[in-house]
Amino acid sequence: MTLNTELIWTVVSFVLTLCIFSYLFGDNPLFRFATGLLIGVSAGYFAVIIIYQVLLPRLVVPLLQGSFPALIPLFLSGLLLTKLSPRLAKLGNLPMAYLVGVGAAIAIGGSLLGTLFTQVEGAINIFAPVASAGMSQKWILILEGGFLLLGTIAALVYFNFGGKEDKGNSVQRSPMVRFFSAIGQLFIAITLGAVFAGVMTSTITALIERSNFLLIAIKTFFGIG
Amino acid sequence: MNDANAKRCWYCQADLTRQDAPAENDSQDWLNNLRDNSPAPQGDDQPEEPANSSESPNEEVPAWLARIRTREQSERAASEDALSASSEELSSEIPDWLNEFNPDQEKEKPDAILPASASAQPENEDDDWLKKLESWQSEPTSSPEKTSTDVTVGSREKPAEKNPIEDEAVTPPDSALIKDSAPEWLQAFVQEPKSTPAAQQGNLSVQQPSTSAFLPAERTPKNEEDSLLRDSEPGQISPTAESIESSELDTALAPSQPGEENETWLSSYKKIHPDKDIKEQVIPAPVDQDQTKAPFNENSLMDWMKPIDPVTNPSQKEPVPQLEPAALPAWLQALSLKHNGKASAPSHSSSDFSDFGPLAGIEGTLPGEELNQFYKRPQTFSGLLKTTESQQVRSKLLKNIADQTHWEDENLEEKPHSHIWIFRLIVTVLMLAAVFIPLLFTQISSIAPSLYPDEVVQTFNTVNALSGGKPVLIAADFDGSLFGELNWSYQPLLAHLMERNIPIAFLSTNSEGTTLLNQSASTLIKQYPAYASSDKWMNLGYLAGGSIGLQGLAQNIQTTMPLNSALQSAWLSKPFDTVKRISDFGALIVITENADTGKYWIEQVKPSLGTTPMLVVISAQSAPLLQPYYASGQISGYLSGLNSAVAYEALTKTPQNATAHLSSFQITMVLAIMLVLIGGIVSLIFYHPQPGKKKRVNS
Structure with a gap:
């Protein structure tokens, strides 16, 4: 067994994995050390990435090449740094307003065009294949489409908080709304269950991957296999 | 006005019992002794000659030392006078039975009752001098000259017109006699005023006349004439240094004009008001230290004791060198950014100090910002939340929905889970076993999916x-x-x-x-x-x-x-x-x-x-x-x-x-599903939600 870089990183990964697994016995210094190291390394690596892949190629290099439009982000970045000073913080409102405004506009536009309209269109087109399907498939597609439509409507009804005030000063939804909201609650519960199953699948997969790594590392350390 | 039967003056605490006053002959005797010590009628311009003459030629004492000695003797004499004045009061308080043990006093008592007219009717005499006192108080400033004459010790022409208070002041009893005749407890009273200045302050009306009684002989021409007559009497002791120095001391302590001094003293006596605190009215204001005369004559001091005059002494004209500004040590200056390794006096410009913040006034700190500019008056809102009816309806509806979907297992969180780590360990061991066993034993096959998503x-x-x-x-x-x-x-x-x-x-x-x-x-x-x-x-x-x-x-x-x-x-x-x-x-x-x-x-x-x-x-x-x-x-x-x-x-x-880890994944997933199911079944069997729990949530 030669001492090379790969082996060193294998040892480091092995030790850190065991530190993370030590959380099995509760919070302990080894676990805190590993998580702290992860956070610190991630932050430092992010700073290096920002410098070498953002500031240098997109601000410094254009400025050195005489690109005057690069002065605009430089000016806005300088104003953004004034947020560090309470006295000059007002100057940073301009780039901050630009970022928030543009970000909100892009997010809202994307949600409308990319999610809302397309999802509504998708819910409408559920029954589109029915027209071209055969007789045997038609009922299946209609049943499937109806089921999806019911789930979509019921989930939307569940989040509708409209109601009327009765004589006892108690607000109650109409019976129809209560019926669909109960169905929507069922669909939402199924969705959350599916998400929980997905979380379990993901974590078990990660556990298997790390366990496989530990096993390979042990075999490597002892020269087995 | 004091009561006719009162033995003491209500205002000045002076003794009003005239029959207790010492006899004239007796007073004359001790007055003669005082005259022996009284200053000679000499001018103030020759204070040193008698002192020098009184000293022994073989003893070469410096003038300043002689002055110190004479001053000490004069102070001692003054204190004895004050003590004698106090002892007179005490003697007046001695009961008759105690006075009977003093044969000398008993003999002198008839003679001591002053003039013949007064001695025949003592009560009338009391009335007379009380009337005089009354008339004198009614016109306090009408005849200051007469008052000054009455107070004068040397005026023998009008002894009957003496103020009884002044008589007490000018005729102090012999303290030695009191000490001899009084018992031990009384001797303690005799010595007490001597040791307590406050008591002397309280008896100021008695002591001050005694001090001034030595002065008029030098001032008024009439007293000067009397002094000359006394000097011509046989057996008269020539003025000694002590007497001269005592006169100088009195001159220094007393006003320059005896008439004015008496007038001032009397005026202060007249201003006493019964409604006010007597101490505040009697105790004089403190004398300014600058106005007091120095006890030493600068001319008589030795050279090294004289004050240094920078004008006459050229060596003292040199300007006092300014203190060198403090400087930081070299190693500290090297650390300081401001000095930058160069030794220099620390500057105290205003820019080096921070005017705001907790570091205000400390040199070398970064200037802080005034925090007040960042503080603004908070915007006040109404305490009532303005909502529409539809909003209130929706809020009630949301509350109803939230009440229906409460977590019924909240009670489980309150239970202590002392053995939860055991369950956690068991689950972990099972999971790791499910993961590692398929990895170690590759012959365990998995179920490959036949249908693809x-x-x-x-x-x-x-x-x-x-x-x-x-x-x-x-x-x-x-x-x-x-x-x-x-x-x-x-x-x-x-x-x-x-x-x-x-x-x-x-x-x-x-x-x-x-x-x-x-x-x-x-x-x-x-x-x-x-x-x-x-x-x-x-x-x-x-x-x-x-x-x-x-x-x-x-x-x-x-x-x-x-x-x-x-x-x-x-x-x-x-x-x-x-x-x-x-x-x-x-x-x-x-x-x-x-x-x-x-x-x-x-x-x-x-x-x-x-x-x-x-x-x-x-x-x-x-x-x-x-x-x-x-x-x-x-x-x-x-x-x-x-x-x-x-x-x-x-x-x-x-x-x-x-695909290689599918078996491990499937076994672990089956185990996880089984654990979830078992946990759900166990929870369903052993967990019963408490009836009151829902009520609490709904409430």
Whole structure:
């Protein structure tokens, strides 16, 4: 067994994995050390990435090449740094307003065009294949489409908080709304269950991957296999 | 006015019993003694000659020392006089039975009752002098000269007109006689005024006349004449240094004019008011130290005791050297940024000090900002929340819904779980056993899926449909938390692309994504030597800006990502020179563990892709949230978790890590499902929600 870089990183990964697994016995210094190291390394690596892949190629290099439009982000970045000073913080409102405004506009536009309209269109087109399907498939597609439509409507009804005030000063939804909201609650519960199953699948997969790594590392350390 | 039977003056505490006063002859005797010590009628301009003459020629004492001695003797005499005045009071208080033991006093008593007319009728005499006192008090300033004459000791012409108070003052009894005749307890009283200045202050009306009684002989011509007559009497002792010095002392302590002094004294006596504090009216104001005469004559002092005169002494004219400004030590100056290694006096300019903040006034600190400018008056709002009726209705409805969906197992949280770590350990051991046993024993077979998910098949078909010349853009938006799962999930897809020799450009909106993807791809690329030899793998690096960056990438990819991670032009070399827009890629593959990230890519970039397919490799936990986008046709397919990877490997017929660990995954999943079911059943059997719990929640 030669001492090379790969082996060193294998040892480091092995030790850190065991530190993370030590959380099995509760919070302990080894676990805190590993998580702290992860956070610190991630932050430092992010700073290096920002410098070498953002500031240098997109601000410094254009400025050195005489690109005057690069002065605009430089000016806005300088104003953004004034947020560090309470006295000059007002100057940073301009780039901050630009970022928030543009970000909100892009997010809202994307949600409308990319999610809302397309999802509504998708819910409408559920029954589109029915027209071209055969007789045997038609009922299946209609049943499937109806089921999806019911789930979509019921989930939307569940989040509708409209109601009327009765004589006892108690607000109650109409019976129809209560019926669909109960169905929507069922669909939402199924969705959350599916998400929980997905979380379990993901974590078990990660556990298997790390366990496989530990096993390979042990075999490597002892020269087995 | 005092009562006729009063023995003491209510105002000045003076003794009003005239019969207790000493006899004239007796007073004359001690007055004669005082005259012996009284200053001679000499001018003030010759104070030194008698002193020098009184000294022994063999004893050469300096003048200043002689003055000190004479001063000490004069002070002693004055204190004895005050003591004698106090002892007179005490003698007046001695009862008759005690006076009977004093034969001398008993003999002198008839003679002591002053004039013959007065001695015949003592009561009338009391009335007379009381009347005089009354008339004298009624006209305090009408006849100051007469008053001064009455107070004068040497005026023998009118003894009957003496003020009884003044008589007390000027005729102090012999303290030695009192000491001899009085018992021991009385002797203590005799000595008491001597030791307490406050008592002397209280008897100021008695002592002050005694002090002034030595003075008038020098001042008024009449007294001067009397003094001359006394000097001519036989047996008269010539004025000694003590007498002269005592006169000087009295002169220094007393006003310059005896008449004025008596007038002042009397005026202060007249101003006594019974309604006010007698001490405040009797005790004189403190004398300014500057106005007091120095006890030493500067001319008589030795040279070294004289004050230094800078004018006469040239050596003292030299200016006092200024103190050298303090300087920091060299090692401290070297540390100081301000001094910069140069030794210099610390400057105290106003700019070196911070005027605000907790470091205000400390030199060398950075100037703080005035915090007051940041404080503004908080905006006040009404205490009442203004809501419409519809809002109130909706709030009540939300409350009703929340009450119905309360957690019934809240009570479990309150129970102490002392053995929970045991259950946790058991579950862990079972899970690790389920994971490691299939890994150690490879002969344990797994159940391979016979049906493949539609999204996986669509993904496979999409990749198969890609032309070899078009590169694929991969967005690696994931971090290290679920890298193990995603690595196994995207490996068959990546291997499929490499197998088909499709160029790959990858970027990430996460700083770690490109690094992790590059690491896994570098391991995978070794399996495809033909792909590794070509430049079909390009790292575009980090895409900043989040959704804004995605929008920019969708609008103009060459402007948004002009350089690769090696800071080289990304779009000039083949095979990526054909990419002008994002739609020029053969496909867009997003690898992420977060559904929101996948949603951002779909929302921002998909509209710009046109007919270019979009594929997603996502974690299994986010797959349900991405399913609607696949159902709506926005994405062409996706891979989620290990199951999708196994299916894709089965489609590509290249089993890799996903298939190799499928047995372990399936056993662990079965075990996890069983634990969930067992836990649910146990909870259903042993847990009974308390009836009051729901009431508390609803309330």
